Amino acid sequence: MKYLVPLNPRDMKGEFTPFSPEKVIRGDMAQLLDEREGAGKSVISIGTWASSEGAISCQYDEDELCVIAAGRVRLTNQEGESAEFGPGDGFLILNGFRGVWDSLEPLRKWYVIYK
DSSP states (O other): OTTOOOOOGGGOOSOOEEOOTTTEEESOOEEEEEEEEOTTSSSEEEEEEEEOSEEEEEEOSSEEEEEEEESOEEEEETTSOEEEEOTTOEEEEOTTOEEEEEESSOEEEEEEEEO
16 A cells, blocks of 8 residues: 555564574574664664564664564663563664573564664
């Protein structure tokens, strides 16, 4: 439909792609990305993202708004402080965050990234 872009994590299709081994901390973490808007053409990227259970090291060079559709995640910063989020929770990860993204169970989220 013109001027309407559906973003439904339940409808994601495709193959999960493993993270590079040097990023993986726990499990065989893999991801599925469905970027709908932006895709390098804009300072804003919008889409849905899914992951298997597992943990990876991460560093953010952008701001990301996340809203969890299904599953649970724990984010732990370099200082060891952590926060957990589940279905319906939203949070903002700020540029400069360094730490661990731990998908405690299979996860699906909506995201908006501002570069």
